[in-house]
Amino acid sequence: MQQAIKLASQAEQKGEVPIAAIITKIGSDNIVAEAYNEVEQQNNAIMHAEIIAITKATKLLNSKYLSDCAIYVTLEPCAMCAQALAHVKIGRLYYAATDPKGGGVEHGACVFHQKTCNHLPEIYSGMMENESRQLLQNFFQKRR
Amino acid sequence: MQQAIKLASQAEQKGEVPIAAIITKIGSDNIVAEAYNEVEQQNNAIMHAEIIAITKATKLLNSKYLSDCAIYVTLEPCAMCAQALAHVKIGRLYYAATDPKGGGVEHGACVFHQKTCNHLPEIYSGMMENESRQLLQNFFQKRR
Numbered sequence: 512m513q514q515a516i517k518l519a520s521q522a523e524q525k526g527e528v529p530i531a532a533i534i535t536k537i538g539s540d541n542i543v544a545e546a547y548n549e550v551e552q553q554n555n556a557i558m559h560a561e562i563i564a565i566t567k568a569t570k571l572l573n574s575k576y577l578s579d580c581a582i583y584v585t586l587e588p589c590a591m592c593a594q595a596l597a598h599v600k601i602g603r604l605y606y607a608a609t610d611p612k613g614g615g616v617e618h619g620a621c622v623f624h625q626k627t628c629n630h631l632p633e634i635y636s637g638m639m640e641n642e643s644r645q646l647l648q649n650f651f652q653k654r655r
Numbered sequence: 656m657q658q659a660i661k662l663a664s665q666a667e668q669k670g671e672v673p674i675a676a677i678i679t680k681i682g683s684d685n686i687v688a689e690a691y692n693e694v695e696q697q698n699n700a701i702m703h704a705e706i707i708a709i710t711k712a713t714k715l716l717n718s719k720y721l722s723d724c725a726i727y728v729t730l731e732p733c734a735m736c737a738q739a740l741a742h743v744k745i746g747r748l749y750y751a752a753t754d755p756k757g758g759g760v761e762h763g764a765c766v767f768h769q770k771t772c773n774h775l776p777e778i779y780s781g782m783m784e785n786e787s788r789q790l791l792q793n794f795f796q797k798r799r
Contacts, residue, residue: 555713556720556742557706569699576700590766591742594735594759598700612771615738619771620764622734627756627763 512583512607512639514542519585519646522547522560529646532560532584534568534577537602543580544568560584561592565599576600585643587636590615593622597630604632607643656727656751656783658686663729663790666691666704673790676704676728678712678721681746687724688712704728705736709743720744729787731780734759737766741774748776751787 518531531547546563550556561584568577581603587610588596594615596604606616615622616634623631662675675691688711693702705728712721725747726740731754738759740748750760759766760778767775 550719553713554717554719555710556744557709557739562701562706565701566699569697573698575694575698589738589742590759590764590769590771591735591738594733594738594764595701598733598735600700613773614771615734615764615766615769619769620734620738620759620766622764625734625759625763627734627754627758629757 512585512605514545515583515585516607516639516642516646518545518547519643523646523650525552527551529650530560530584530586532564532582534564534580534582537579537581543571557591559589559592561588562595565595569599578602581605585639586610586647587614587616587618589613590620590622593620594628596632597623597628600630601632603635605635605638607637607639608647609636609640656729656749658689659727659729660751660783660786660790662689662691663787667790667794669696671695673794674704674728674730676708676726678708678724678726681723681725687715701735703733703736705732706739709739713743722746725749729783730754730791731758731760731762733757734764734766737764738772740776741767741772744774745776747779749779749782751781751783752791753780753784 519529523529527548534544544567549558577599663673667673671692678688690707721743728750
């Protein structure tokens with residue numbers, strides 16, 4: 512998660528909302544794929560860190576599923592990213608800060624807990640929550 | 656929607672689940688972007704028709720939002736695609752068949768009706784529902 516926080520602060524320097532995601536094989540520290548938000552850079556509001564990281568990882572592993580992988584995200588995924596993680600059958604989901612305004616894991620759509628959801632990963636949250644929240648707060652304060 | 660159904664049956668011929676999406680400017684019949692499911696072709700379980708069509712349209716229109724656009728999808732979008740459509744602030748959503756098993760608009764996550772959702776498009780459903788459902792049923796029957 513430390514590496515994901517670092518990556519998120521790099522995103523900030525490029526004018527992106529500082530959120531990042533890292534995918535590893537479960538039980539390994541080797542990074543399979545990493546990404547930060549590229550909404551501005553790609554001029555596309557769906558280019559969240561998770562979507563980019565998933566696409567990189569499926570290419571690199573040559574697999575449409577990521578069952579033996581873990582993803583580390585600095586913020587609770589939105590409903591789009593949560594359902595995307597279900598579609599690729601991610602093994603584990605770790606996220607730092609919760610997102611009461613836009614989250615889709617433990618807020619709002621609670622994607623993984625719907626009957627329409629095909630997959631429930633192991634989910635862990637709260638690690639490095641303060642660092643992630645601080646990055647986001649600084650970013651939005653500067654923009655006001 | 657007729658064009659979307661045609662496109663979905665092309666997807667079937669390529670071994671993809673026959674679902675397609677077409678984006679137009681609201682009030683125009685000119686197609687801005689079209690796509691079908693490319694889960695098999697791209698070997699990536701998140702490559703739904705809507706995600707690909709959105710990405711094409713944002714590029715072509717050079718805009719991260721699609722507020723003045725309508726999307727025609729042959730099946731009720733899942734939670735991932737519904738939230739993606741919210742993120743790009745799609746103006747109108749038309750879909751043919753409903754999807755009680757995996758839909759995220761009027762089933763399960765009911766994405767657009769959550770407090771965490773930033774956008775509610777105009778939503779219309781049911782046009783050419785039988786044609787779309789027939790395509791899907793034929794596809795899955797052949798696979799069994």
